[in-house]
Amino acid sequence: MDSLEVNKAIAAVLVAGIAYMAATIISDGLVNPTELKKSAIQVEVPTTAAEGPAKAPETPLPVLLASADEKAGESYAHKVCAACHTFGEGQPAGVGPNLYGVLGAPHGHMAGYDYSSALKDKKGPWTYDALNEWLTKPSAYAPGTKMTFAGISSAKERANVIAYLRTLSKSPEPLPAVPASAPAAAPAAAPAAAAAAAPAAPPIGPMIAAAQPAEGEKLVQKYCAVCHSFNKGGKPVVGPNLWGVVGAPHGHEAGFDYSAGLKAKQGPWTYDELNEWLTNPAKYAPGTRMAFPGLRKETERAAVIAYLRTLSDNPEPLPAK
Ligand code: HEC
Ligand code: HEC
Structure with a gap:
């Protein structure tokens, strides 16, 4: 390539650059009026603004x-x-x-x-x-x-x-899942159902015995604390207080308005039942008001149950390892 051709090439690049800049400037000029129009339309904002708080409840x-x-x-x-x-x-x-x-x-x-x-x-x-x-x-x-x-x-x-x-239905729609759990647990809903359908999964007992309650506490703070309190004598939130739930009868909090789905369950909350419930609440107790899709991972459920077990003056014995 001789120097003249190099110059031509540089010139071509420069021309292209200038053309591009010019186009940008022109189109900016053209675009701005439309943008002005748009914001003029948005002058109606007061109505939308007034609706704002109602439309976006906390x-x-x-x-x-x-x-x-x-x-x-x-x-x-x-x-x-x-x-x-x-x-x-x-x-x-x-x-x-x-x-x-x-x-x-x-x-x-x-x-x-x-x-x-x-x-x-x-x-x-x-x-x-x-x-x-x-x-x-x-x-x-x-x-x-x-x-x-x-x-x-x-x-x-x-x-x-x-x-x-x-x-107003013979078989009411399930309640929507709560968003706090959505990012992690919503995609898990289908696999969770699959896991529940496959009884071949390893038994939960030994996993609970091996689990770290502190890990469970972290998960519970993340997924369950929007709706539950855990301290002794704590007030119900959306769901009942969970102090002492392991080994207690289903619907264990006196005065809490449980769904018929949960009230229909007999006997105490065993480790296996808690595991099934936390896999897919709506499947375990159809019509339940616990709008939570379930925890997909068995290790997570085991940790959560191991933590729930500690919420007692007299914790149930751990299952055999
Ligand atoms: C002044 C009369 C009036 C009142 C009061 C009223 N509605 Fe309506 N509603 C209507 C009419 C008329 C329609 C049909 C709307 C249409 O075709 O645009 C309708 C439609 C509906 C629909 C859609 C039904 C469908 O088949 O798609 C729902 C849902 C609804 N109303 C719920 C309510 C609820 C809940 C309330 C009370 C909080 C309420 N409405 C109060 C007159 C009323
Ligand atoms: C969206 C709110 C919500 C979330 C999130 C939620 N729960 Fe619940 N929970 C409820 C409600 C409501 C009930 C009562 C269900 C019924 O009556 O059908 C309940 C019931 C229970 C029960 C039965 C208590 C009893 O006395 O029989 C247990 C156990 C439980 N939840 C554990 C958990 C755990 C563990 C988590 C987190 C992994 C969790 N829940 C997440 C609302 C929630």
């Missing part, structure tokens, strides 16, 4: 639902929503559609009811999140809806109402 919906009061939701619905809705199976529509079985059903779920196109255009089933958004402000969720109802501003009240709607 407590995530699954946690609220896990502790929701169906009875309070029922009386709210029968006072407020009943002006327009019926709730019993097979009842006719009022001003609004009958709501039996609405959770998990497609939007516009009542055959023959004349829904607005705003609602008919919504795809997919009524999930917990969708119902929560809808009941926050129907006109924001489905602009043009016929449901002339302002919305429920309290996240807790909405959770109560949704928990009540959930009961």
Whole structure:
């Protein structure tokens, strides 16, 4: 390559560079006005801002639902929503559609009811999140809806109402899993079910005997402490206090409102039963209110149970190694 060609090459690079810079400057010039338009649209912010706190409650919906009061939701619905809705199976529509079985059903779920196109255009089933958004402000969720109802501003009240709607079914949907456990445990839900289905897994007893309670305590702080307290005489949170649970009867805390699924279980919490429960609570006690997908790893369950065992003045003997 002679020097002239080198110069040409350098020039070409420079020209390309300048062209690129020019293009950037021009497109910046072109893009800015649109950006201005965008922010002009966002001047509507006050409404969204006002909705902000209601739309983003501090407590995530699954946690609220896990502790929701169906009875309070029922009386709210029968006072407020009943002006327009019926709730019993097979009842006719009022001003609004009958709501039996609405959770998990497609939007516009009542055959023959004349829904607005705003609602008919919504795809997919009524999930917990969708119902929560809808009941926050129907006109924001489905602009043009016929449901002339302002919305429920309290996240807790909405959770109560949704928990009540959930009961309007022969086989209520499972409660959503709590996000605190989601990152680690949610992908584990399927394998956990598989593990529970395979009784060939090594027995948990020796693993509990070999486990470190301190490891279990760390896991418990991470996964369970959102809903449980562990100290002697501690107050229930979303779930019961767990002091002394190993070896105690199922539903061991007097006065705690356990689900029928858990109350139906007889006898004490053995190591094996705790292991099965913590593998997949919804499978062990269908209808349970413990919205936790389960711990996939047997070693983790063993450590957690070894820790739970220590929560006693008089711990149960360890299983044989
Ligand atoms: C003023 C009357 C009115 C009140 C009050 C009202 N709704 Fe509605 N609701 C309607 C109407 C009308 C529709 C149909 C909306 C459409 O087609 O856009 C509807 C639709 C719904 C749907 C969708 C049903 C489906 O099949 O997709 C749900 C869920 C719902 N309402 C729940 C509630 C709850 C819960 C309350 C009380 C907190 C409530 N509504 C209060 C009139 C009302
Ligand atoms: C989202 C809240 C939540 C999380 C997270 C949670 N639990 Fe629970 N737990 C509950 C609720 C609610 C109950 C009562 C269940 C029922 O009545 O069906 C319960 C019940 C129990 C029971 C039965 C207690 C008794 O008295 O019979 C045990 C044991 C238990 N949980 C252990 C754990 C452990 C260990 C973890 C963590 C690995 C955990 N839970 C995570 C909410 C939770």
